[in-house]
Amino acid sequence: MSTADDIYARMRNSIQEYDEAEAAAAAKEAVAAGLNPVEAVEKGFAGAIRELGEAFDRMDIFLPQLVMAADAMKAGVAVLEEAIQAAGGKLQKKGIVVLGTVEGDIHDIGKTVVGAMLQANGYEVHDLGVDVPSPRFIQAAEDLGANVIALSALLSTTMLHQRDVTELLRNKGLQDKYFVIIGGAPVTQQWADEIGADAYALHAVEAVRVLNEREAEWAR
């Protein structure tokens, strides 16, 4: 019979090998062995995915590997989460993020990188896709009980819609309920200040850093 350390090693390996099925199987083995599922998330998956996030930042691995690792982790965590819920508990997630590229803008990759990096760092990410109408961000945040709304825009012409989201939030009196972080090639801190966004991030790594550092502001 495998020891706890063997099972954690199998879980870590599944992430390093980007293997979704193996991550789910390793998580099932952890549950069957009676390991604490919360501890298993941390010892089995979290360290491995953080290491891959760092490797991505160094460009030792690239976007496909990061996405596959994030998907593997998602599959494994889903199994452990089921076990936690069955025991009447709830897996503590870092935060819930609603993410998308704003209306009129069909650029996908930037926000996909941000989503994968946030997921790799323990956030629950709901990717709404591209060309997302401004009200949909707010509706999704309300429906999902999100903490953070993350808005990507790659064009200087479409970044205007980031302003629409912050304006809509103010109009609905929801500006203090959600932490709005914006990014994209033409976007600057100055623009974030101008439209009343809570934060700006230059790239995915910075988005993670900003959200980690400012948890007190979004965990409200």
Next chain:
Amino acid sequence: MNLKEVVKRAETGPLMEANDFLMKRVAAGVLKLQKEHNIRWDGKTLVNMDDEMADRCWEAGKQLFLQTGVYSMNSRRVIEFSPEEVEQGLRFAPAKVPMGQGKEATVVYHRRVEDPRPPFVFGGPFNADVHESTFVKLNEAFAQERLIDALLFPGYLKELDGLSIRPGSGLSSRAAVLYGQWAREAVRRAGRPGLAICGHAVMALNEIACTSEEWGLRQSDPRAMVLISELQADDVTMSRTMYYQGYGCPIYMAFTPLVGGYGGGPDGTAIVAVASFIAAIMMGGEIVHIGPQHIKYKQQTNNHSLFLGSLANQAVARNSHIIATTSHTTAGRPGSAQYPYEFSALALSVVPSGSNLTGPRPAEPLGYNDVSPLMARLFAEVGQAAAKLTRAQAAPIVEALYEKYRDKLTFAEAPKGQPFEELYDLDSLTPTAEHQALYDEVKEELVRIGVPLS
């Protein structure tokens, strides 16, 4: 291939999610082909000199394209092509495209590797945000630079009548009309009324409102389309291509492969770039612009992009007669010496690799009017000088230039520079003494390190 067949396939091709297209077709395809064709970057080379690797890169890129096709983002269907159709498409791709009118009529052409003919220069504001109040002056200042062969993207009007412009709105249609009128006015004022204007007025379908033989952009002006990374096209791009092809304009098709993205490193992304060159031709492009993006850096003069640009351009130049041009975006801004050092490094890498020139411009985020016509002159001069060099002669110069800015590649680290209105006297449309001195000083340094500038 007829564009009508392409748009039909956008409605009838296999249906799939974008993520599956990118992961299963693009990313998985690159991984396999990169291994099979042994496309590797050694971590040091800035200018590729391995002809065999360039040829293998072409083969890998062509095979990748046959496996991927182009993803239609709105219909979620894949536009697929047979090997015979790709061969036909490449065979009938133009090797020369005329543009402009009258005394300014000119021709952009396919260049070979180490082609001694000077590159064609697309120079201008390059879609920088341009103030309504300075739009004509700025473009006139570019158009009066005689080494510029076509005025490139006269600039985005972000605001009009004191309001921000929402894409697709009535106000953006007005912006497109004014874009056409003002760009034409600018080239007239510069004494080059027939100068080709490479246009991309606003980011929406109503962009076509800039078109008028009388006051705006004409049939003889190329129009720019952009494929989305990687190997994707949206309805607006296909609709604009259909309209402009029907109108008879030269089609300038851009793509922006992402280093660190679905293609992996610069070597894998070079395969994606070759596939994208072919995709651009199959989607109706006649002049194909490569503008590599980078997952960490916003600009195109980092070591990865220098290598990628040289390898992909050589692959295309050696194995097809596609007319290629490479965009130049930098971390340093106009008004700083880093700006010309960066664009010179890239020009010296891609011109001997068979490319024409597009640019230069600083990378996003941009301030208003963040460009310099005087630096466009230097860009063209460096391009002409680069055509006199072999890759082996250019490579050490590229390395010397790269050393000058390699530690200042991010927006935060790079020098900020100044906007056009601080670099030029707006009455006389001449550079300030300080800006002229910077030009002289940089040119002297370029000559010192071996760039054969006259």
